[in-house]
Amino acid sequence: MAIQPKSVLQSSSSVPLSRQQQPYNLLNLPWLKAFLKSRWFPAVLSYPTLVVFTYIVYTLLWGPEAPSSNLGTSLTWVLWWPLIPVFMFTLGRFWCAICPFATAIDLVQKVAGLGRPVPAFLKKYGIWIIDAVFILITWSDHVFGIVESPRGSGYLLGLIVTAVVVTGVLFERRTWCRYLCFLGGLSGNYSRSSALELRATPEICANCKTQNCYRGNETTPGCPVFEFPRTMQSSANCNLCANCIKTCPNDSIRLSPRTPTKELWFMARPKFAESFLAVVIVGIVLVQNVTMLSFWEPTMEWLTSSLLGSRTLAFTAIFLAAMGLPFGVMAAVAKLSGASADESFHDNFARFGYAVIPLDLAGHIAHNLFHLLAEGKSIFYNLAALFGRHVTGPAALLSPGTIQALQFATLGLGIAGAMYTAYRIAGHSKANSNKLQTLWPHLAVLLLFGLLNIYLFTMPMSHRV
Amino acid sequence: MRRFILPAATLLVLAVAAPAMASAGLPKIASLNVGGHTVAVHADSPSAKTGTNTFTVEVSSLPAGHTVHFSLVGPQGQVVEVPLRDLLVLDGPDGGHGDGTDAHGTASHDGGHEDSSTGHDASPVTPGVSPSHDGHGDGSTGHDHATSGDGASPNLHETASHGETAPQGETVSHVETQAYSARGKAVLDTPGTWQVVVQISGDHTDPLTARAPIEVHPGGPAPGYVGFTGLTMGGFLTYGVFRRRGRASGGR
Numbered sequence: 228m229a230i231q232p233k234s235v236l237q238s239s240s241s242v243p244l245s246r247q248q249q250p251y252n253l254l255n256l257p258w259l260k261a262f263l264k265s266r267w268f269p270a271v272l273s274y275p276t277l278v279v280f281t282y283i284v285y286t287l288l289w290g291p292e293a294p295s296s297n298l299g300t301s302l303t304w305v306l307w308w309p310l311i312p313v314f315m316f317t318l319g320r321f322w323c324a325i326c327p328f329a330t331a332i333d334l335v336q337k338v339a340g341l342g343r344p345v346p347a348f349l350k351k352y353g354i355w356i357i358d359a360v361f362i363l364i365t366w367s368d369h370v371f372g373i374v375e376s377p378r379g380s381g382y383l384l385g386l387i388v389t390a391v392v393v394t395g396v397l398f399e400r401r402t403w404c405r406y407l408c409f410l411g412g413l414s415g416n417y418s419r420s421s422a423l424e425l426r427a428t429p430e431i432c433a434n435c436k437t438q439n440c441y442r443g444n445e446t447t448p449g450c451p452v453f454e455f456p457r458t459m460q461s462s463a464n465c466n467l468c469a470n471c472i473k474t475c476p477n478d479s480i481r482l483s484p485r486t487p488t489k490e491l492w493f494m495a496r497p498k499f500a501e502s503f504l505a506v507v508i509v510g511i512v513l514v515q516n517v518t519m520l521s522f523w524e525p526t527m528e529w530l531t532s533s534l535l536g537s538r539t540l541a542f543t544a545i546f547l548a549a550m551g552l553p554f555g556v557m558a559a560v561a562k563l564s565g566a567s568a569d570e571s572f573h574d575n576f577a578r579f580g581y582a583v584i585p586l587d588l589a590g591h592i593a594h595n596l597f598h599l600l601a602e603g604k605s606i607f608y609n610l611a612a613l614f615g616r617h618v619t620g621p622a623a624l625l626s627p628g629t630i631q632a633l634q635f636a637t638l639g640l641g642i643a644g645a646m647y648t649a650y651r652i653a654g655h656s657k658a659n660s661n662k663l664q665t666l667w668p669h670l671a672v673l674l675l676f677g678l679l680n681i682y683l684f685t686m687p688m689s690h691r692v
Numbered sequence: 693m694r695r696f697i698l699p700a701a702t703l704l705v706l707a708v709a710a711p712a713m714a715s716a717g718l719p720k721i722a723s724l725n726v727g728g729h730t731v732a733v734h735a736d737s738p739s740a741k742t743g744t745n746t747f748t749v750e751v752s753s754l755p756a757g758h759t760v761h762f763s764l765v766g767p768q769g770q771v772v773e774v775p776l777r778d779l780l781v782l783d784g785p786d787g788g789h790g791d792g793t794d795a796h797g798t799a800s801h802d803g804g805h806e807d808s809s810t811g812h813d814a815s816p817v818t819p820g821v822s823p824s825h826d827g828h829g830d831g832s833t834g835h836d837h838a839t840s841g842d843g844a845s846p847n848l849h850e851t852a853s854h855g856e857t858a859p860q861g862e863t864v865s866h867v868e869t870q871a872y873s874a875r876g877k878a879v880l881d882t883p884g885t886w887q888v889v890v891q892i893s894g895d896h897t898d899p900l901t902a903r904a905p906i907e908v909h910p911g912g913p914a915p916g917y918v919g920f921t922g923l924t925m926g927g928f929l930t931y932g933v934f935r936r937r938g939r940a941s942g943g944r
Binding site: 288289290291292293295296297335338339340341378381382385386388389392393396397604611612615616617618619620621 | 718719735736737738741743744745746777778779780781782783874875911912913917920921924925928929930931932933935936
């Protein structure tokens with residue numbers, strides 16, 4: 228098959244672009260292309276990650292029970308968790324390509340994989356399972372203690388590994404990553420805001436008869452997350468594993484920088500469940516922060532005494548309220564906005580829910596900037612202890628004022644990104660609708676969520692280690 | 693990766709070059725009085741556990757030239773010697789907003805205070821003497837005082853009594869003391885009641901020893917959890933392997 232000239236590069240839309248509009252293809256960098264096509268990628272990163280992860284699980288389960296002394300806690304909750312949204316914003320779901328769970332699936336499938344097709348119910352309800360698991364884990368964190376307890380973190384990771392092994396044995400490819408991983412659901416949403424996209428070139432693909440990108444070839448498997456790059460218009464599932472770059476015989480794949488959040492402006496088929504997850508994350512941030520406020524304990528005591536003396540029941544009640552509040556507000560706004568746009572509440576919610584994603588991402592980064600920058604040195608202290616050196620001192624890398632300024636700046640960008648996204652989404656409303664009336668309720672609620680975040684970030688925060 | 697390794701390597705070099713002592717905000721498991729010296733023992737878990745433990749031993753005021761020896765005696769009389777190494781304490785900005793609990797360690801456990809002093813990287817540890825304290829009393833202030841250390845050990849707190857003048861005008865002695873803090877690892881094999889044994893000895897004095905009981909609990913995850921996850925993973929892997937073999941043989 229003849230290789231088409233590179234000048235036919237296109238954006239994800241099917242409209243041909245002029246030469247000036249062609250996105251820059253990072254694969255034009257010979258060293259990057261060679262690296263991504265090499266059989267060492269992503270193995271050179273994923274296998275060391277698996278080794279580190281194995282040690283982390285070991286030290287979480289068998290190591291020190293004081294979080295400040297546990298390297299697994301530091302690496303997981305002070306380094307990895309804060310960096311993961313930054314990764315998603317810059318590199319999309321690249322983490323998923325080197326994720327130890329994905330590597331474990333690959334290894335399991337080499338020896339025991341049965342390769343069964345993905346059950347229909349997973350395809351249909353996978354996103355809802357992800358939403359439910361995400362909520363359940365957040366709830367468990369507060370009730371049983373996961374982040375602040377090395378053992379709790381170890382238990383969670385061990386259970387996930389168990390589920391990963393089970394799905395790896397039973398189902399084909401990375402069914403877990405695509406349909407069940409709660410982090411994958413989060414990654415999918417955040418990656419839509421990312422500054423990097425992998426896409427195929429439709430003109431080149433039009434002549435393709437192999438479909439190697441999906442099926443794989445003799446040396447490289449097909450897309451592990453069931454994506455067909457030829458028609459892929461979203462970065463939500465692509466994990467940049469580079470299998471399609473390796474297998475495409477026509478060099479159709481391009482890797483291009485893009486304007487962050489741009490993908491959210493043109494959602495062809497918005498899904499309610501994905502918007503629901505975006506709104507739920509607002510509630511999760513609310514819970515994470517509200518538990519650190521001064522009125523939290525008195526409220527909990529009063530509620531505990533009112534609910535059979537059960538603190539778990541009391542927390543669950545507040546948790547459900549915190550989850551329900553942003554959803555309720557957003558639902559009311561969708562009803563109001565939908566009336567102006569001549570669309571149902573369901574459709575309006577699904578469409579505009581994506582506008583919350585930049586705010587979620589900013590809130591996630593801002594919250595974890597605190598943990599990374601105020602507790603970051605704990606990683607070095609625990610790493611030194613691993614090599615027999617005992618080092619201690621303040622864990623902060625930057626002063627509180629600097630950290631807070633960075634948090635507010637991040638949130639500011641998030642609010643601006645969310646409001647602009649809503650503006651662009653409103654631009655795609657039905658022709659006969661009043662776009663301004665459709666837009667303003669969403670702008671108001673995004674501003675409300677943003678200000679709420681800013682207020683919560685002025686409150687004292689608890690440390691993880 | 694580079695940004696991670698380089699600072700870690702720098703810290704390790706610093707740890708070798710400039711050992712200093714500091715306590716860490718870790719759970720306190722024992723408090724002893726060794727001949728008038730207050731000694732606190734911290735663990736890296738809320739209680740000591742079977743398996744590897746890291747103990748931090750603090751002496752609030754240790755006379756210069758004295759050494760600290762730390763060991764544990766098990767329920768069956770087994771003795772575990774714990775080689776102690778100094779803590780290097782680093783300086784840095786205060787972290788966090790509002791609550792000020794930024795000290796490395798679970799500040800909520802004991803406040804995460806950060807005393808430090810100099811010492812040698814050896815076991816048992818002989819605390820070093822800062823060059824600024826040469827044993828010559830000035831006889832004027834008559835107060836203990838603390839000084840900051842040099843750049844290598846910025847949180848140094850060294851307390852020294854220099855030729856103190858008694859109210860009657862009589863010079864008593866040159867007693868130089870230091871806050872002492874060091875860490876060591878020990879593997880404890882059995883749960884139950886153990887004794888921590890701390891011995892402080894000086895050049896010209898008899899060793900002073902004190903003991904305190906501590907409870908050692910079983911370490912590691914719950915056996916039920918290990919059993920469940922292990923059996924589930926093992927079971928499915930075995931199922932997958934045999935099922936594949938069955939398919940392969942059936943296909944032939």
